[in-house]
Amino acid sequence: MNDFLSTIDTPALLLDLNKMDANIKDIVRFAENAGVNLRPHLKTHKSIKIARCLLEAGAIGVTVAKVGEAEVMVAGGINDILIAFPVAQRTKLARVKKLQEKAKITVAVDSMEQATLLHEFFKNGEPLNVWIKVNSGLNRVGVEPNEEVVELAKHINNLTALCLNGIFTHAGHSYAATSPEQIEKIANEEAETVLKSVKLCEEAGINIKHRSIGSTPTFKIAGAIKGITEIRPGNAVFYDMIQVGLGIATQKQCALTVLASVVSKKSDRMVIDAGSKTLALDQGAHGNSSITGHGYIIGYPELVIERLSEEHGIIPLKHEVDLKLNDRITIIPNHACVVANLFDTYLVYQNGKVIDEWKVDARGKLK
Structure with missing residues (x-):
């Protein structure tokens, strides 16, 4: 010992700084080589200092799961945040509006009902950036990558208080994979889900700038596929026995x-x-x-x-x-x-x- x-x-x-730094450099190196932006998920570490380490290494912004996490990060000086969660409660939307005064905030949307609520809340202030979340197989939140995503995109496009500029997904079901081949299959489907959704939206005349994928097991595969613009790994800053078990x-x-x-x-x-x-x-x-x-x-x-x-x-x-x-x-x-x-x-x-x-x-x- x-x-x-x-x-x-x-x-x-305990946090081994040398190992964390090596993990961050590896993520950044991949992003640079693949020509994609890095927006790491902070639900893993929940630390302002670690978020700053990632930003200093080359991340363009951060991802969080909850409004409370976004508030902590904004208070820590971080000014570009994706809330990758379908926020709709008025109490939370009031907090998001306050955050907009200090930072660029983007909120996940996965239903027309939610989009309408966001529009009603933000219609008398600064427009809210939103990204549509699509379901790539985890079957949690997210619209399906078919006509459903187009219908939601058209709906958002008609809401003046919202600015749609991204589509994203999270292949969390990759954590249940039993082989490298299965991880590769899930990763390819993850990227395909986003790119198919973007194509459908753009065929309907709606331009989508950001095409974002997440998941530590899949980001080095899905993130290398042409057309993807951003990766959002979270666990990769630390890794753990689940990642070891997955190889x-x-x-x-x-x-x-x-x-x-x-x-x-x-x-x-x-x-x-x-x-x-x-x-x-x-x-x-x-x-x-x-x-x-x-x-x-x-x-x-x-x-x-x-x-x-x-x-x-x-x-x-x-x-x-x-x-x-x-x-x-x-x-x-x-x-x-x-x-x-x-x-x-x-x-x-x-x-x-x-x-x-x-x-x-x-x-x-x-x-």
Whole structure:
């Protein structure tokens, strides 16, 4: 174990700055080579400092899931934000209107009813930028890439308070892929969904400037297809065991880990101070089946965090291990996005030394 880990109170969220920087450089290099813009999703890290790292590296703006996340980022000086969520409640729209005074805000739209509500709310002020979200197979939000997308585009085009300038999708079902071939197929369908939707809209006389795809497992495939103009990976800044299981990343690329301590050791089990309120219960977003247990213990691949209660992680012992009370273990989370949201701060370290502590600024901003 690194000596500096022995002085850290646990459980703690550790961020390896060298690995994160390498991941960011890799994303930016791909975007530059593919000739696409980078608008990373911040739901993974929820950090103003990490957002600035991405912008300084070459990102043109950021993506968020919630208005609350957008408010945090605007307060942090970030001025180009896509809210990739179909916002329609008046209380949220009032907050979006305030954000427009300080930043360029774009809102996802996936129905004529929502578009009409947005128009009514913004008709006496600055027009609102909107992007249509299309469904590329995740079957969550989004219109279908057929006449449905054209009907919505025509409807928006007739609403003077809205400015339609983008179509986007998110192939989140790639997280459930079982082979590289399946990921490639999903990625191609992701890009095709956007490009088909754009073509249909432009045949109807509606120009679409931005053609955006997301999803860490697919962005290097879909983002390389001619006609796509933007990528929105989120998890790729950290990576995690889901990405490792998919073959998208290696364990050595995982920049985010959880440090935990042994709090009890019995003949048949060991207990750590990292339970569901630390590691989360997510063993695989959208059905990924490559995951064993609740995180990977570095240096002890034979140990499995088999079950979690709120504050306890239980590891069955089938043979003796060289871990005793108060010893530390380092865990790569299954799903970095939900784990980061459980902590107040990242302990940032570099070359075996803690160099800073960064806030998880938008933690808990669910509204």
